[in-house]
Amino acid sequence: MSEEKLYLYPLWLRIWHWTNAFLFLVLIFTGLSLQYAGIESTLIRFDIAVSLHNIAGIILTISFVFFVFANRFTSNSNYYRIKRKGFIKRLLKQFRYYTYGVFIHEPTPFPVSQKRKFNPLQKLSYVMVMYLMMPVIIITGFALLFPEVNLENVFGIAGIYLTDLLHIVTGFVLSVFMIVHIYFCTFGKTVWSNFKSMFTGWH
Amino acid sequence: MIANKYLLLISFLVCSYGIVAYAQDEGEEERVYDYAGENHQCIKCHGHKTFHYYNENLDREFRDRMNPYFIIDSVEYYSSNHWNFSCFDCHSYDYSNFPHPAELRLEPKPGCLDCHGGDDTYEDRSWERIDEEFQKSVHSTKHSEDFTCSMCHNPHSYKINARTNDNIKQTIQYDNGICLSCHADINKYQLIVDFVNPNVLETHAWLPNQALHWQNVRCIECHAEIKEDMLIAHNIQPKEKAVKRCVECHSENSILLASLYKYQVKENRNKLGFFNAAILNNSYIIGANRNYYLNLISLVIFGMVVIVIGIHATIRFIRK
Numbered sequence: 351m352s353e354e355k356l357y358l359y360p361l362w363l364r365i366w367h368w369t370n371a372f373l374f375l376v377l378i379f380t381g382l383s384l385q386y387a388g389i390e391s392t393l394i395r396f397d398i399a400v401s402l403h404n405i406a407g408i409i410l411t412i413s414f415v416f417f418v419f420a421n422r423f424t425s426n427s428n429y430y431r432i433k434r435k436g437f438i439k440r441l442l443k444q445f446r447y448y449t450y451g452v453f454i455h456e457p458t459p460f461p462v463s464q465k466r467k468f469n470p471l472q473k474l475s476y477v478m479v480m481y482l483m484m485p486v487i488i489i490t491g492f493a494l495l496f497p498e499v500n501l502e503n504v505f506g507i508a509g510i511y512l513t514d515l516l517h518i519v520t521g522f523v524l525s526v527f528m529i530v531h532i533y534f535c536t537f538g539k540t541v542w543s544n545f546k547s548m549f550t551g552w553h
Numbered sequence: 554m555i556a557n558k559y560l561l562l563i564s565f566l567v568c569s570y571g572i573v574a575y576a577q578d579e580g581e582e583e584r585v586y587d588y589a590g591e592n593h594q595c596i597k598c599h600g601h602k603t604f605h606y607y608n609e610n611l612d613r614e615f616r617d618r619m620n621p622y623f624i625i626d627s628v629e630y631y632s633s634n635h636w637n638f639s640c641f642d643c644h645s646y647d648y649s650n651f652p653h654p655a656e657l658r659l660e661p662k663p664g665c666l667d668c669h670g671g672d673d674t675y676e677d678r679s680w681e682r683i684d685e686e687f688q689k690s691v692h693s694t695k696h697s698e699d700f701t702c703s704m705c706h707n708p709h710s711y712k713i714n715a716r717t718n719d720n721i722k723q724t725i726q727y728d729n730g731i732c733l734s735c736h737a738d739i740n741k742y743q744l745i746v747d748f749v750n751p752n753v754l755e756t757h758a759w760l761p762n763q764a765l766h767w768q769n770v771r772c773i774e775c776h777a778e779i780k781e782d783m784l785i786a787h788n789i790q791p792k793e794k795a796v797k798r799c800v801e802c803h804s805e806n807s808i809l810l811a812s813l814y815k816y817q818v819k820e821n822r823n824k825l826g827f828f829n830a831a832i833l834n835n836s837y838i839i840g841a842n843r844n845y846y847l848n849l850i851s852l853v854i855f856g857m858v859v860i861v862i863g864i865h866a867t868i869r870f871i872r873k
Contacts (some may be wrong), residue, residue, distance in 0.1 A: 387800045387840035396799035453872045
Protein backbone atom coordinates (compact mmCIF):
# COMPACT_ATOMS: atom_id res chain seq x y z
CA MET A 351 0.00 0.00 0.00
CA SER A 352 1.32 3.37 -0.97
CA GLU A 353 2.15 5.67 1.92
CA GLU A 354 2.18 8.84 -0.19
CA LYS A 355 -0.69 11.26 0.42
CA LEU A 356 -3.42 11.49 -2.20
CA TYR A 357 -5.49 14.61 -2.85
CA LEU A 358 -8.87 12.92 -3.36
CA TYR A 359 -11.40 15.42 -2.07
CA PRO A 360 -11.33 18.78 -3.92
CA LEU A 361 -12.75 21.84 -2.18
CA TRP A 362 -16.11 21.80 -4.02
CA LEU A 363 -16.63 18.18 -3.00
CA ARG A 364 -15.82 18.86 0.66
CA ILE A 365 -18.15 21.85 0.81
CA TRP A 366 -20.90 19.83 -0.90
CA HIS A 367 -20.31 16.85 1.42
CA TRP A 368 -20.55 18.79 4.70
CA THR A 369 -23.49 20.86 3.45
CA ASN A 370 -25.20 17.62 2.54
CA ALA A 371 -24.40 16.08 5.92
CA PHE A 372 -25.78 19.08 7.81
CA LEU A 373 -28.95 19.14 5.69
CA PHE A 374 -29.41 15.39 6.20
CA LEU A 375 -29.35 15.87 9.97
CA VAL A 376 -31.81 18.78 9.83
CA LEU A 377 -34.14 16.79 7.56
CA ILE A 378 -33.95 13.64 9.69
CA PHE A 379 -34.73 15.45 12.95
CA THR A 380 -37.48 17.65 11.51
CA GLY A 381 -38.91 14.71 9.55
CA LEU A 382 -39.07 12.53 12.66
CA SER A 383 -40.61 15.40 14.57
CA LEU A 384 -43.37 15.77 11.96
CA GLN A 385 -44.05 12.07 11.61
CA TYR A 386 -44.31 11.50 15.36
CA ALA A 387 -45.87 14.84 16.28
CA GLY A 388 -47.80 14.64 19.53
CA ILE A 389 -50.06 16.93 21.50
CA GLU A 390 -48.17 16.35 24.74
CA SER A 391 -44.61 16.41 23.47
CA THR A 392 -42.94 17.13 20.18
CA LEU A 393 -39.24 17.17 19.29
CA ILE A 394 -39.51 20.47 17.39
CA ARG A 395 -42.65 22.65 17.31
CA PHE A 396 -44.75 21.51 14.33
CA ASP A 397 -44.87 24.75 12.33
CA ILE A 398 -41.14 25.38 12.89
CA ALA A 399 -40.37 21.79 11.87
CA VAL A 400 -42.44 22.21 8.67
CA SER A 401 -40.57 25.40 7.72
CA LEU A 402 -37.14 23.97 8.53
CA HIS A 403 -37.90 20.75 6.65
CA ASN A 404 -39.09 22.68 3.58
CA ILE A 405 -36.11 25.06 3.56
CA ALA A 406 -33.56 22.27 4.14
CA GLY A 407 -35.26 20.15 1.42
CA ILE A 408 -35.01 22.95 -1.14
CA ILE A 409 -31.34 23.61 -0.32
CA LEU A 410 -30.66 19.86 -0.50
CA THR A 411 -32.21 19.81 -3.99
CA ILE A 412 -29.94 22.66 -5.11
CA SER A 413 -26.98 20.87 -3.54
CA PHE A 414 -27.94 17.64 -5.32
CA VAL A 415 -28.23 19.33 -8.71
CA PHE A 416 -24.85 20.96 -8.08
CA PHE A 417 -23.35 17.54 -7.25
CA VAL A 418 -24.77 15.90 -10.38
CA PHE A 419 -23.36 18.66 -12.62
CA ALA A 420 -20.01 18.86 -10.80
CA ASN A 421 -19.68 15.10 -10.98
CA ARG A 422 -20.64 15.12 -14.65
CA PHE A 423 -18.06 17.72 -15.62
CA THR A 424 -15.13 16.65 -13.44
CA SER A 425 -13.15 13.43 -13.22
CA ASN A 426 -14.94 12.64 -9.94
CA SER A 427 -17.59 10.78 -11.95
CA ASN A 428 -14.99 8.10 -12.80
CA TYR A 429 -15.15 6.87 -9.20
CA TYR A 430 -18.86 6.09 -9.59
CA ARG A 431 -18.55 3.99 -12.78
CA ILE A 432 -19.34 0.34 -12.15
CA LYS A 433 -17.75 -2.29 -14.41
CA ARG A 434 -20.30 -5.04 -14.55
CA LYS A 435 -17.87 -7.84 -15.31
CA GLY A 436 -16.93 -9.58 -12.06
CA PHE A 437 -18.70 -6.93 -9.96
CA ILE A 438 -20.61 -9.47 -7.81
CA LYS A 439 -17.36 -11.28 -7.15
CA ARG A 440 -15.68 -8.03 -6.08
CA LEU A 441 -18.65 -7.18 -3.89
CA LEU A 442 -18.39 -10.54 -2.12
CA LYS A 443 -14.66 -10.08 -1.67
CA GLN A 444 -15.24 -6.72 0.03
CA PHE A 445 -18.10 -8.19 2.09
CA ARG A 446 -15.83 -11.00 3.26
CA TYR A 447 -13.23 -8.43 4.29
CA TYR A 448 -15.73 -6.45 6.37
CA THR A 449 -17.19 -9.53 8.03
CA TYR A 450 -13.98 -11.51 8.56
CA GLY A 451 -10.76 -10.12 7.08
CA VAL A 452 -10.82 -6.91 9.08
CA PHE A 453 -10.79 -8.90 12.33
CA ILE A 454 -7.64 -10.85 11.40
CA HIS A 455 -5.84 -7.76 10.06
CA GLU A 456 -5.95 -8.80 6.39
CA PRO A 457 -5.01 -5.95 4.02
CA THR A 458 -8.01 -4.25 2.44
CA PRO A 459 -8.75 -5.97 -0.92
CA PHE A 460 -9.37 -2.68 -2.78
CA PRO A 461 -6.95 -0.10 -1.36
CA VAL A 462 -7.61 3.58 -2.06
CA SER A 463 -5.58 5.02 -4.95
CA GLN A 464 -5.77 8.02 -7.26
CA LYS A 465 -7.83 5.86 -9.62
CA ARG A 466 -9.97 4.12 -7.02
CA LYS A 467 -11.56 6.10 -4.23
CA PHE A 468 -14.35 3.64 -3.42
CA ASN A 469 -14.38 -0.08 -2.77
CA PRO A 470 -17.13 -2.05 -4.62
CA LEU A 471 -19.59 -1.91 -1.71
CA GLN A 472 -19.10 1.84 -1.30
CA LYS A 473 -19.47 2.32 -5.06
CA LEU A 474 -22.76 0.40 -5.16
CA SER A 475 -24.23 2.13 -2.11
CA TYR A 476 -23.16 5.61 -3.24
CA VAL A 477 -24.58 5.09 -6.73
CA MET A 478 -27.86 3.81 -5.26
CA VAL A 479 -28.05 6.70 -2.82
CA MET A 480 -27.07 9.51 -5.16
CA TYR A 481 -28.71 8.39 -8.40
CA LEU A 482 -31.76 6.47 -7.18
CA MET A 483 -32.80 7.40 -3.67
CA MET A 484 -31.95 11.09 -3.77
CA PRO A 485 -34.09 11.68 -6.90
CA VAL A 486 -36.95 9.68 -5.31
CA ILE A 487 -36.86 11.62 -2.04
CA ILE A 488 -36.53 14.95 -3.84
CA ILE A 489 -39.39 14.29 -6.26
CA THR A 490 -41.71 12.96 -3.54
CA GLY A 491 -40.65 15.85 -1.29
CA PHE A 492 -41.65 18.40 -3.90
CA ALA A 493 -44.92 16.51 -4.50
CA LEU A 494 -45.66 16.95 -0.78
CA LEU A 495 -44.68 20.61 -0.94
CA PHE A 496 -47.18 21.10 -3.77
CA PRO A 497 -49.87 18.55 -2.80
CA GLU A 498 -52.18 19.48 -5.66
CA VAL A 499 -49.90 17.64 -8.11
CA ASN A 500 -50.66 14.28 -6.48
CA LEU A 501 -53.35 11.96 -7.77
CA GLU A 502 -56.45 12.42 -5.64
CA ASN A 503 -57.23 8.76 -5.18
CA VAL A 504 -55.34 5.58 -6.09
CA PHE A 505 -57.36 2.40 -5.59
CA GLY A 506 -59.29 3.92 -2.71
CA ILE A 507 -56.28 5.45 -0.98
CA ALA A 508 -55.38 9.13 -1.09
CA GLY A 509 -52.57 9.57 -3.68
CA ILE A 510 -50.76 11.96 -1.37
CA TYR A 511 -50.49 9.21 1.24
CA LEU A 512 -48.70 6.91 -1.21
CA THR A 513 -46.32 9.74 -2.09
CA ASP A 514 -45.65 10.32 1.59
CA LEU A 515 -45.15 6.61 2.23
CA LEU A 516 -42.47 6.50 -0.48
CA HIS A 517 -40.91 9.69 0.92
CA ILE A 518 -40.79 8.33 4.46
CA VAL A 519 -39.50 4.87 3.52
CA THR A 520 -36.76 6.40 1.34
CA GLY A 521 -35.94 8.85 4.13
CA PHE A 522 -35.62 5.97 6.57
CA VAL A 523 -33.28 4.03 4.26
CA LEU A 524 -31.16 7.15 3.76
CA SER A 525 -31.00 7.68 7.54
CA VAL A 526 -29.79 4.12 8.01
CA PHE A 527 -27.29 4.68 5.20
CA MET A 528 -25.97 7.74 7.02
CA ILE A 529 -25.34 5.77 10.23
CA VAL A 530 -23.63 2.92 8.37
CA HIS A 531 -21.63 5.45 6.31
CA ILE A 532 -20.36 7.17 9.47
CA TYR A 533 -19.35 3.79 10.96
CA PHE A 534 -17.48 2.73 7.83
CA CYS A 535 -15.57 6.01 7.93
CA THR A 536 -13.80 4.68 11.01
CA PHE A 537 -12.06 2.09 8.78
CA GLY A 538 -9.16 4.44 7.89
CA LYS A 539 -5.58 4.23 9.10
CA THR A 540 -6.88 5.48 12.40
CA VAL A 541 -10.48 5.84 13.52
CA TRP A 542 -10.44 9.58 12.74
CA SER A 543 -8.21 9.70 9.62
CA ASN A 544 -11.07 9.49 7.08
CA PHE A 545 -13.01 12.22 8.87
CA LYS A 546 -9.89 14.42 8.76
CA SER A 547 -9.46 13.69 5.04
CA MET A 548 -12.91 15.09 4.34
CA PHE A 549 -11.79 18.37 5.96
CA THR A 550 -8.30 18.62 4.46
CA GLY A 551 -8.90 16.90 1.12
CA TRP A 552 -5.82 14.69 1.57
CA HIS A 553 -6.20 10.94 2.04
CA MET B 554 -65.82 -14.98 -36.05
CA ILE B 555 -63.62 -12.57 -34.08
CA ALA B 556 -66.11 -9.76 -34.75
CA ASN B 557 -68.88 -11.97 -33.31
CA LYS B 558 -66.84 -12.53 -30.17
CA TYR B 559 -66.41 -8.80 -29.68
CA LEU B 560 -70.12 -8.26 -30.32
CA LEU B 561 -70.94 -10.88 -27.70
CA LEU B 562 -68.55 -9.27 -25.23
CA ILE B 563 -69.98 -5.79 -25.82
CA SER B 564 -73.56 -7.12 -25.46
CA PHE B 565 -72.57 -8.79 -22.20
CA LEU B 566 -71.02 -5.59 -20.84
CA VAL B 567 -74.04 -3.49 -21.86
CA CYS B 568 -76.43 -5.98 -20.20
CA SER B 569 -74.29 -6.07 -17.05
CA TYR B 570 -74.28 -2.28 -16.88
CA GLY B 571 -78.05 -2.27 -17.35
CA ILE B 572 -78.54 -4.74 -14.50
CA VAL B 573 -76.21 -2.79 -12.18
CA ALA B 574 -77.88 0.52 -13.07
CA TYR B 575 -81.32 -1.02 -12.51
CA ALA B 576 -80.22 -2.49 -9.19
CA GLN B 577 -78.93 0.93 -8.11
CA ASP B 578 -82.15 2.61 -9.12
CA GLU B 579 -84.06 -0.03 -7.21
CA GLY B 580 -82.03 0.81 -4.09
CA GLU B 581 -83.14 4.45 -4.11
CA GLU B 582 -86.56 5.03 -2.67
CA GLU B 583 -88.76 6.97 -5.01
CA ARG B 584 -90.02 10.19 -3.46
CA VAL B 585 -93.68 11.14 -3.53
CA TYR B 586 -94.00 14.89 -3.25
CA ASP B 587 -97.31 15.22 -1.37
CA TYR B 588 -97.34 19.00 -1.37
CA ALA B 589 -95.86 19.76 -4.77
CA GLY B 590 -99.27 20.76 -6.15
CA GLU B 591 -100.16 22.97 -3.20
CA ASN B 592 -96.68 24.51 -3.08
CA HIS B 593 -96.89 25.37 -6.75
CA GLN B 594 -99.17 28.26 -5.78
CA CYS B 595 -96.13 29.85 -4.10
CA ILE B 596 -93.35 28.49 -6.31
CA LYS B 597 -94.94 29.78 -9.51
CA CYS B 598 -93.97 33.29 -8.34
CA HIS B 599 -91.26 32.68 -5.70
CA GLY B 600 -89.45 30.17 -7.87
CA HIS B 601 -88.65 32.81 -10.51
CA LYS B 602 -86.92 36.13 -10.86
CA THR B 603 -90.09 37.71 -12.23
CA PHE B 604 -93.77 37.17 -11.52
CA HIS B 605 -97.10 38.10 -13.11
CA TYR B 606 -100.17 39.43 -11.41
CA TYR B 607 -103.46 40.89 -12.46
CA ASN B 608 -104.17 44.41 -11.29
CA GLU B 609 -107.94 44.72 -10.99
CA ASN B 610 -107.86 48.51 -10.60
CA LEU B 611 -106.00 48.98 -13.85
CA ASP B 612 -107.59 45.93 -15.43
CA ARG B 613 -104.37 44.62 -16.87
CA GLU B 614 -101.72 42.04 -16.20
CA PHE B 615 -98.38 43.16 -14.81
CA ARG B 616 -94.95 41.57 -14.77
CA ASP B 617 -92.69 42.53 -11.88
CA ARG B 618 -89.32 41.57 -10.38
CA MET B 619 -89.23 39.20 -7.42
CA ASN B 620 -87.22 40.33 -4.40
CA PRO B 621 -84.06 38.20 -4.83
CA TYR B 622 -84.07 37.30 -1.12
CA PHE B 623 -87.53 35.77 -1.48
CA ILE B 624 -86.71 33.53 -4.42
CA ILE B 625 -86.91 29.83 -3.58
CA ASP B 626 -84.96 27.43 -5.78
CA SER B 627 -87.50 24.66 -6.22
CA VAL B 628 -84.83 22.09 -7.16
CA GLU B 629 -82.91 22.87 -3.97
CA TYR B 630 -86.09 22.89 -1.92
CA TYR B 631 -87.29 19.50 -3.14
CA SER B 632 -83.89 17.92 -2.44
CA SER B 633 -83.54 19.57 0.98
CA ASN B 634 -84.43 18.00 4.33
CA HIS B 635 -87.81 19.74 4.27
CA TRP B 636 -88.69 18.46 0.80
CA ASN B 637 -92.04 17.09 1.85
CA PHE B 638 -93.36 20.11 3.67
CA SER B 639 -96.13 22.39 2.62
CA CYS B 640 -95.14 26.06 2.51
CA PHE B 641 -98.09 26.63 4.87
CA ASP B 642 -96.55 24.34 7.49
CA CYS B 643 -94.27 27.24 8.38
CA HIS B 644 -95.92 30.24 6.71
CA SER B 645 -99.42 31.55 7.35
CA TYR B 646 -102.16 30.27 5.06
CA ASP B 647 -103.06 33.91 4.51
CA TYR B 648 -100.11 34.08 2.12
CA SER B 649 -102.34 32.29 -0.35
CA ASN B 650 -104.01 35.68 -0.89
CA PHE B 651 -102.43 38.13 -3.30
CA PRO B 652 -101.37 40.82 -2.73
CA HIS B 653 -100.12 39.29 0.51
CA PRO B 654 -101.64 41.06 3.53
CA ALA B 655 -99.10 43.61 4.86
CA GLU B 656 -99.41 42.48 8.50
CA LEU B 657 -98.00 39.07 7.56
CA ARG B 658 -94.57 40.67 7.37
CA LEU B 659 -94.69 41.09 11.13
CA GLU B 660 -95.69 37.50 11.70
CA PRO B 661 -93.06 35.68 13.82
CA LYS B 662 -91.28 32.96 11.86
CA PRO B 663 -91.12 29.52 13.45
CA GLY B 664 -87.76 28.39 14.85
CA CYS B 665 -86.34 24.90 14.48
CA LEU B 666 -87.28 23.90 18.02
CA ASP B 667 -90.89 24.87 17.43
CA CYS B 668 -91.16 21.69 15.37
CA HIS B 669 -88.12 19.66 16.37
CA GLY B 670 -88.11 20.35 20.12
CA GLY B 671 -89.20 17.30 22.12
CA ASP B 672 -89.47 15.32 18.91
CA ASP B 673 -88.79 11.66 19.72
CA THR B 674 -88.36 10.84 16.02
CA TYR B 675 -85.13 12.80 16.00
CA GLU B 676 -84.08 12.03 19.57
CA ASP B 677 -80.58 10.97 18.44
CA ARG B 678 -79.99 14.44 17.04
CA SER B 679 -80.77 16.00 20.45
CA TRP B 680 -82.05 19.34 19.22
CA GLU B 681 -82.22 20.65 22.78
CA ARG B 682 -78.48 19.91 23.28
CA ILE B 683 -77.71 21.63 19.99
CA ASP B 684 -79.69 24.65 21.18
CA GLU B 685 -77.89 24.58 24.55
CA GLU B 686 -74.50 24.61 22.78
CA PHE B 687 -75.65 27.26 20.33
CA GLN B 688 -76.77 29.53 23.20
CA LYS B 689 -73.19 29.35 24.56
CA SER B 690 -71.64 30.15 21.18
CA VAL B 691 -70.45 33.57 20.00
CA HIS B 692 -73.20 33.51 17.41
CA SER B 693 -75.74 33.64 20.18
CA THR B 694 -73.97 35.58 22.95
CA LYS B 695 -72.55 38.30 20.73
CA HIS B 696 -75.67 38.87 18.68
CA SER B 697 -79.31 39.54 19.27
CA GLU B 698 -82.08 37.01 18.97
CA ASP B 699 -82.03 37.77 15.26
CA PHE B 700 -79.34 35.12 15.00
CA THR B 701 -81.45 32.04 14.60
CA CYS B 702 -80.77 28.53 13.30
CA SER B 703 -81.89 29.61 9.86
CA MET B 704 -78.99 32.08 9.59
CA CYS B 705 -76.81 29.04 8.90
CA HIS B 706 -79.35 26.36 8.06
CA ASN B 707 -81.58 27.78 5.38
CA PRO B 708 -84.83 25.82 5.88
CA HIS B 709 -85.56 26.05 2.14
CA SER B 710 -82.32 24.37 1.07
CA TYR B 711 -80.45 22.83 4.01
CA LYS B 712 -79.70 19.15 3.83
CA ILE B 713 -77.78 16.86 6.14
CA ASN B 714 -74.37 16.02 4.69
CA ALA B 715 -71.89 14.61 7.18
CA ARG B 716 -73.91 11.49 7.95
CA THR B 717 -75.30 10.81 4.53
CA ASN B 718 -72.52 11.74 2.13
CA ASP B 719 -69.55 9.41 1.72
CA ASN B 720 -67.67 12.10 -0.14
CA ILE B 721 -66.05 14.05 2.68
CA LYS B 722 -64.72 16.73 0.34
CA GLN B 723 -68.31 17.56 -0.71
CA THR B 724 -69.38 17.71 2.93
CA ILE B 725 -66.49 20.06 3.70
CA GLN B 726 -67.35 22.33 0.78
CA TYR B 727 -71.03 22.37 1.72
CA ASP B 728 -70.44 23.06 5.41
CA ASN B 729 -67.79 25.74 4.80
CA GLY B 730 -70.15 27.33 2.31
CA ILE B 731 -72.58 27.87 5.20
CA CYS B 732 -69.96 29.83 7.19
CA LEU B 733 -68.81 31.78 4.16
CA SER B 734 -72.39 32.71 3.25
CA CYS B 735 -72.05 35.33 6.02
CA HIS B 736 -68.31 35.64 6.62
CA ALA B 737 -67.58 36.24 2.96
CA ASP B 738 -70.76 38.15 2.13
CA ILE B 739 -71.16 41.62 3.60
CA ASN B 740 -74.86 41.83 2.70
CA LYS B 741 -75.84 38.85 4.83
CA TYR B 742 -73.24 39.67 7.48
CA GLN B 743 -74.71 43.13 8.02
CA LEU B 744 -78.17 41.70 8.65
CA ILE B 745 -77.08 41.39 12.26
CA VAL B 746 -74.07 43.71 12.70
CA ASP B 747 -73.13 47.20 11.58
CA PHE B 748 -69.45 46.67 10.89
CA VAL B 749 -67.70 45.22 7.84
CA ASN B 750 -66.90 41.51 7.95
CA PRO B 751 -63.18 40.79 8.42
CA ASN B 752 -61.51 39.33 5.35
CA VAL B 753 -61.11 35.62 6.12
CA LEU B 754 -58.15 35.33 3.77
CA GLU B 755 -56.30 37.95 5.81
CA THR B 756 -57.34 36.69 9.24
CA HIS B 757 -56.10 33.23 8.23
CA ALA B 758 -52.90 34.44 6.56
CA TRP B 759 -50.86 32.67 9.27
CA LEU B 760 -52.22 29.26 8.20
CA PRO B 761 -49.72 27.39 6.00
CA ASN B 762 -51.15 25.87 2.81
CA GLN B 763 -54.32 27.89 3.38
CA ALA B 764 -56.21 26.66 0.32
CA LEU B 765 -55.33 23.05 1.06
CA HIS B 766 -56.57 23.32 4.63
CA TRP B 767 -59.86 24.86 3.53
CA GLN B 768 -60.43 22.11 1.01
CA ASN B 769 -59.78 19.40 3.58
CA VAL B 770 -61.23 20.61 6.87
CA ARG B 771 -64.33 22.46 7.91
CA CYS B 772 -64.22 25.85 9.65
CA ILE B 773 -65.91 24.29 12.71
CA GLU B 774 -62.98 21.89 13.21
CA CYS B 775 -60.96 24.77 14.64
CA HIS B 776 -63.69 27.22 15.59
CA ALA B 777 -66.17 25.07 17.52
CA GLU B 778 -65.86 23.27 20.82
CA ILE B 779 -65.88 19.54 20.17
CA LYS B 780 -67.88 17.40 22.55
CA GLU B 781 -68.22 13.66 22.49
CA ASP B 782 -72.00 13.69 22.97
CA MET B 783 -72.59 16.16 20.16
CA LEU B 784 -73.09 14.89 16.64
CA ILE B 785 -72.12 18.26 15.20
CA ALA B 786 -70.42 20.94 17.25
CA HIS B 787 -72.53 24.11 17.54
CA ASN B 788 -70.63 26.04 20.20
CA ILE B 789 -68.67 28.42 17.98
CA GLN B 790 -65.84 29.79 20.09
CA PRO B 791 -64.44 33.32 20.26
CA LYS B 792 -61.53 33.71 17.85
CA GLU B 793 -59.02 33.66 20.74
CA LYS B 794 -60.08 30.09 21.50
CA ALA B 795 -59.77 28.81 17.93
CA VAL B 796 -57.38 25.88 17.43
CA LYS B 797 -54.01 27.23 16.37
CA ARG B 798 -51.63 24.46 17.44
CA CYS B 799 -50.84 22.32 14.41
CA VAL B 800 -50.48 19.14 16.48
CA GLU B 801 -54.14 19.28 17.56
CA CYS B 802 -54.85 17.79 14.13
CA HIS B 803 -51.37 16.65 13.08
CA SER B 804 -50.93 13.93 15.69
CA GLU B 805 -52.06 10.42 16.42
CA ASN B 806 -54.93 11.70 18.56
CA SER B 807 -56.05 14.15 15.91
CA ILE B 808 -59.16 16.11 16.92
CA LEU B 809 -60.48 15.53 13.40
CA LEU B 810 -61.41 12.00 14.44
CA ALA B 811 -63.92 13.39 16.89
CA SER B 812 -65.34 15.82 14.39
CA LEU B 813 -64.89 15.60 10.62
CA TYR B 814 -64.21 11.87 10.56
CA LYS B 815 -66.60 11.01 13.39
CA TYR B 816 -68.85 8.97 11.12
CA GLN B 817 -66.03 7.16 9.36
CA VAL B 818 -64.07 6.19 12.45
CA LYS B 819 -64.78 2.70 13.60
CA GLU B 820 -61.55 2.07 15.42
CA ASN B 821 -58.25 3.81 15.91
CA ARG B 822 -56.22 1.26 14.00
CA ASN B 823 -57.63 -1.04 11.35
CA LYS B 824 -56.38 -4.49 10.41
CA LEU B 825 -53.73 -3.26 7.96
CA GLY B 826 -52.16 -1.35 10.81
CA PHE B 827 -52.96 2.16 9.67
CA PHE B 828 -53.63 4.55 12.52
CA ASN B 829 -56.63 6.74 11.76
CA ALA B 830 -57.18 4.85 8.49
CA ALA B 831 -60.55 6.56 8.01
CA ILE B 832 -58.72 9.69 6.93
CA LEU B 833 -56.65 7.89 4.31
CA ASN B 834 -59.56 7.32 1.93
CA ASN B 835 -59.92 11.04 1.41
CA SER B 836 -56.82 12.74 2.57
CA TYR B 837 -53.57 12.42 4.40
CA ILE B 838 -52.52 14.29 7.48
CA ILE B 839 -48.86 14.39 8.47
CA GLY B 840 -48.53 13.17 12.03
CA ALA B 841 -52.00 11.65 12.20
CA ASN B 842 -51.53 8.86 9.68
CA ARG B 843 -48.95 6.30 10.71
CA ASN B 844 -48.69 2.61 10.14
CA TYR B 845 -48.17 0.38 13.14
CA TYR B 846 -46.33 -2.33 11.20
CA LEU B 847 -44.09 0.12 9.33
CA ASN B 848 -43.25 1.78 12.64
CA LEU B 849 -42.40 -1.60 14.12
CA ILE B 850 -40.34 -2.75 11.10
CA SER B 851 -38.39 0.53 11.03
CA LEU B 852 -37.62 0.26 14.74
CA VAL B 853 -36.47 -3.37 14.35
CA ILE B 854 -34.25 -2.53 11.35
CA PHE B 855 -32.80 0.50 13.12
CA GLY B 856 -32.17 -1.54 16.28
CA MET B 857 -30.51 -4.34 14.30
CA VAL B 858 -28.24 -1.90 12.47
CA VAL B 859 -27.12 -0.36 15.77
CA ILE B 860 -26.59 -3.80 17.36
CA VAL B 861 -24.59 -5.15 14.36
CA ILE B 862 -22.43 -2.00 14.31
CA GLY B 863 -21.93 -2.32 18.07
CA ILE B 864 -20.86 -5.98 17.83
CA HIS B 865 -18.62 -5.29 14.81
CA ALA B 866 -16.92 -2.35 16.53
CA THR B 867 -16.44 -4.34 19.74
CA ILE B 868 -14.77 -7.27 17.92
CA ARG B 869 -12.55 -4.80 16.01
CA PHE B 870 -11.56 -3.17 19.28
CA ILE B 871 -10.80 -6.52 20.98
CA ARG B 872 -8.76 -7.81 18.02
CA LYS B 873 -6.84 -4.55 17.61
